[in-house]
């Protein structure tokens with residue numbers, strides 16, 4: 001009798017497993033990570049979203065999508081009188097239809113601004129422009145976009161604030177002002193500050209970001225999370241423990257983390273030598289994401305090596321993403337899916 005019972009329990013467990021796998025579709029990173037509380041997805045370009053094959057891939061592989069470029073100010077509003085809504089709308093509609101979280105990147109940045117923003121001079125002009133930008137975008141997408149990069153890349157490497165049109169016109173308070181206004185317009189939106197080289201505790205920029213956010217939390221500025229871009233390279237140092245410690249100090253503040261622009265580039269002249277290091281970095285990041293409860297999303301900066309920003313911006317480097325130039329998943333893809341599924 002006992003043996004029959006044990007057999008029945010095993011069959012039931014097997015059925016439960018099969019159901020889980022089939023209800024989630026294929027054994028993708030996105031499905032496995034979702035069960036661990038992490039939205040996995042990609043930055044997409046306008047052309048990605050026009051391609052039926054890429055669309056199909058994304059519906060199976062993504063739980064979160066962000067625009068690589070079309071939501072940046074110069075693309076969204078090239079001049080004062082024209083807002084190009086069609087590209088952001090396409091992305092958001094595609095995401096909403098497929099139950100994928102949509103993220104806005106980015107309300108404010110020092111790059112990709114149209115001339116009428118770069119030439120702002122007075123405090124009054126800048127306040128008016130900031131409020132208009134936040135209000136126009138966030139009212140339009142209320143209820144359809146969950147996450148916002150409110151400000152992108154506000155620090156220099158030494159931890160001082162970057163010289164931008166917003167800092168020059170509004171002073172250091174521009175960050176708090178932008179967050180407060182965004183919260184006023186859409187109180188349900190998850191508001192992030194996004195940065196690169198801010199992942200490792202002990203690095204000046206990472207510590208400056210932490211101190212800023214800690215001060216915001218203590219004073220009730222409604223920030224939700226911090227984006228760690230994680231544009232990493234296989235030939236540069238990587239310190240998992242320093243990243244873990246940083247994530248944890250944010251957890252102590254109640255702050256969520258988005259791995260917001262992940263890629264791991266490799267010098268093409270040292271492919272074979274550095275591939276193991278590259279894989280270690282990917283695996284470490286996925287482990288951190290699923291193990292640390294306040295990491296909520298893991299966004300890869302591009303779908304495939306075919307249209308990654310890396311070769312153009314970092315000459316000599318490439319092979320930075322999880323799908324190859326033919327949109328085939330690389331072996332590391334499956335290793336990450338396993339890590340995400342493992343408990």
Ligand code: G3I
Pocket residue numbers: 068069072111112152196229261309313
């Ligand atoms: O759309 C214009 C087109 O009209 C014009 O003819 C053409 C001429 O150069 O430029 C096109 O814009 C380009 C844009 O990508 C869209 O393709 C810009 O030149 C080019 O500089 C821009 O590069 C993007 C870069 O940000 C600057 O905005 C990359 O694709 C994008 O991957 C990169 O993403 C950034 C994140 O936003 C922030 N963190 C770093 C990350 C990597 O640099």
